[in-house]
Every structure is written in C-alpha cells, then in structure tokens.
Amino acid sequence: MSLKESLSKNRILPAVTIQDERDALPIAEALLKGGLDIMEIAFRSKAAEGAIAQIRKNFPEMTVGAGTLINKEQVIKAVNAGAAFGLAPGFNPKVCRFAMEQKFEMIPGVITPSELENAYEMGFSILKIFPVGQFGGVELLKALNGPYGQLGILYIPMGGVNLGNLSEYLNVKNVIAVGGSWMASGKLVETKNFQFIQENVLQALLKINQAGI
C-alpha cells in the first residue's frame, strides 16, 4: 500500500514523541488496537531512531514515519531506522532535496501560498499544513483551495487538531488526513497510559465513522 493509500484509509496520523524507547512498542500496539496502522515518531528526542526501528521490526503492519526532520542527519537516521516516510514542520529545500535523492518519501510542512508553490514545484503533492490552528484553521485550508484546489495537492492539517475539530478539517476538500498529538499526548506517554491512547483512537475513529467522512 502506498503512503497516499494508507493516509486516505486511516484518515488520522498520530504524532508521537517518545522519551523512553521502551514505550515504543506498547504505544504502537495501542494505536493498532484502536484501529490505526500509521503513525509518526517525532525526532524531538534521542529515542526516536530506536523507537522507529523497534516498531518496524515488531509491528511490520504499522506504517511508521519519522517526524520533525529538520536536517539531513535526521533524514539519514530516519532512513536507517527503517521509517516508511518523513515529515517536517517546515519546507526546507535542502532537506527535501536530500530526502528525494535518498528516494525517501517526504511530506514537508507549509503554511503560506509561497511555501506551497515552492514545495509543489519541487514535486511534493502531499503537504503538511502546520501550524494550521494558529494560522486560520479550516478557513486557511478553504482559502488555499481557491487558487490551488485544482493542482491535486493533498493536505494533512496539523497543529491544534483534536477530537473536537477533526471532522471539520476532514470535511474540507483535499484534506487526505489530519494529524496531531492529542491521541498520544506527552502526558499520556509519560504516564504510560497506553489504554487511554487506545481509547482516544477509538473515539476519533468513531467520530469519523459517525460523520461518514
């Protein structure tokens, strides 16, 4: 299954920051049990690389990506750990070009029309819109769809997405999936509340099913 197919099947991309590598497998298991087989591990901690490698090895059914890739070294680490794809909060042409050279699928982050055009011109057609909540939320996406709606770019809004507003975002044309940390927040990870993580996923998917989106 391609990344695009996986995103459009799952419709939610959980973003997880892991401090303790030992939490990687229980978190991946909780997400899978909740019903999601895609996730991102953010390169915001030293545990990211090992966490991705462990998940890859123990849960091959999980499409695990690497988030917060802001330099080439992190791209190399993500590739070596076996990440299926990468994401970045911003659009860094050097990092993106490097990932392309490695044939590593990247989803850069953009928030302005100029960034979107530059990322599209470089060949990216799935873009993270970050931080969407702080830059107009759903209205920002609708505005971008004006001039760019026909280009075939797919959006993953991230930043401030939660159970309360995910349906609104998913209802916007060209939104392939929403992403966020609310299902496996830092607090839930820190307190090892894996059961609650699973329940958050169940709740989110229930909401999507009920809304029929």
Ligand SMILES: O=C(O)C(=O)C[C@H](O)[C@H](O)COP(=O)(O)O
């Ligand atoms: O680290 C990155 O690569 C980011 O761009 C940040 C994450 O995507 C956001 O932290 C998600 O936003 P929240 O769900 O509001 O926490």
